[in-house]
Amino acid sequence: MSEKRSSETEAVRRLGVRYPIIQGPFGGGLSTPRLAATVSNLGGLGSYGAYTVSPDEILRLAQELRSLTSNPFALNLWVSDHDPGGLELSPAEFDRVYALFEPYYRELGVEKPERPQRYAWRFEEQVEALLEARPPVFSFVFGVPSASILAECRKRGIVTVGGATSIAEAQALDSAGVDLIVATGFEAGGHRPSFLARAEDSLLGTFALTQLVADRVKAPVISAGGISDGRGIRAALTLGAQAGQLGTAFLACEESGATAEHRAALFSPQSQHTALTRAFSGRLARGLRNRWSDEMGPRVAELPPFPIQGWFASKLRPAAIKAGRTDLISLWSGQSAPNLRHRTATELMASLVRELESPGEAQQRGG
Known part of the structure; x- marks a missing residue:
């Protein structure tokens, strides 16, 4: 019984879930309602990016x-929706940027896109809709929402969860009154959600960051990055976290929006080789190394800022997916991918719960 009580944390209570298991949110079509709902129905917190x-x-x-x-679920938004210079390009600058992409567009048979009215949705418009939608949980990265937004969340009974990659970011979230804080280590797949310093200067490991943050904030801490099984969650709980967030392990499940080729890569030897790069979106993110990261990574100084870089890259994605290509699109992955075992969210959740409640099983499973 004492082992079961170890997972009955304040974070679990605040989120209204049964287990200290959070499914990380994925953007760009990788999240699905089916995945989020499956996790929530099985006692974790499902999330949609x-x-x-x-x-x-x-x-x-x-x-x-x-x-x-x-059951409770989370919707996730990015507080900072553009980097300096990321709202528009002049016609001349648009043509300069396109010239960098043109060989790849030609290779995939993609026409030159027209200059858009906008390169991404604005956070202010999205959060207004989110408040109206009133999800049980609002999780966010890349900043701290305004005091008025957080007050509206409290008024509407929406639990707030913010991402941090440093002590200073965690303290900023805590001072603002955010309900829970996700300590995100550099092992995590996807984007580094840093907002007070350059992402390249905010690369603390998950377990170091978890301890540092848990000792310095009032809000319950969720540990994220490099966690793929129950023993990882238990380790995070031992170090002061009150829940563990898994991204890549759920991304690899058939319920996610990842392509079959992406999921196959996560279960292949390629999963041993991840890299942090700005080549896909303009913001630092971890994914499997491929031709795009190798060829465009050294040229990031020539590339436009977020979200414009991601807009140009996204125009290649449908053609690449149709052709079954994985060399020219992002393949987000954390560093623990080589240990992935489960291909459905139902199997993964069952395994996580077993390993949380019977730690001996987690210790005996081997690499």
């Missing part, structure tokens, strides 16, 4: 998730 989603779609998403689960 909505930073590329329109305000109207956010309302529809929340409605769909509520039709699939009666």
Whole structure:
């Protein structure tokens, strides 16, 4: 019984879930209502990364998730929606940037895109829709929402969860009154959600960051990065976290929006080789090394800022996916991918719960 009580944390209580298991949110179409609802229905917190989603779609998403689960779920947004210079390009600059991409567009048979009215949705518009949608949990990265937004969340009973990559960021979130804080180590796949210093200067490991943050904030801490099984969650709990967040392990499941080729790569020897790069979106992110990261990584100084870089890269994605290509698109992955074992969220959740409640099984499973 004492082992079971170890997972009955304040974070679990605040989130209204059964287990200290959080499914990390994925943007760019990698999240699905099916995945989030499956995790929530099995006692964890399912999440949907909505930073590329329109305000109207956010309302529809929340409605769909509520039709699939009666348990808490999270919608995730990016507080900082652009880097300096990332709102527009002059016609001349647009042509200069396109010239960098043109060989890849030609290779995949993609026409030159027209200059858009906008390169991404603005956070202010998205969060207004999120507040209207009133999800049980609002998780966010790349900053701290305004005091008025956090006050609206409290008023509407929305639990707030913010991401931090340093002590200073965690303290900023805590001072603002955010309900829970995700300590995100550099082992994690996807984007580094740093907002007070350059992401390259905010590369603490998950377990170092977990201890440092847990000792300095009032809010419960969720540990993220390099956690792929129950023993990883238990280690995080031992170090002061009150829940563990898994991204890559859930991304590899068939319920996610990852392509079959992406999932196959996560279970292949390629998973042993990840890299942090700005080559895909303009912001630092960890994924499997491939041709794009190798060829465009050294040229990041020539590339436009976020989100414009990601907009140009995204135009290649449909053609690459149709052709079954993985060399020219992002393949987000954390450093623990070589230990992935489960291909469905149902199997993964069952294994996590078993390993949390029977630590001996986790210790005996081997590498």
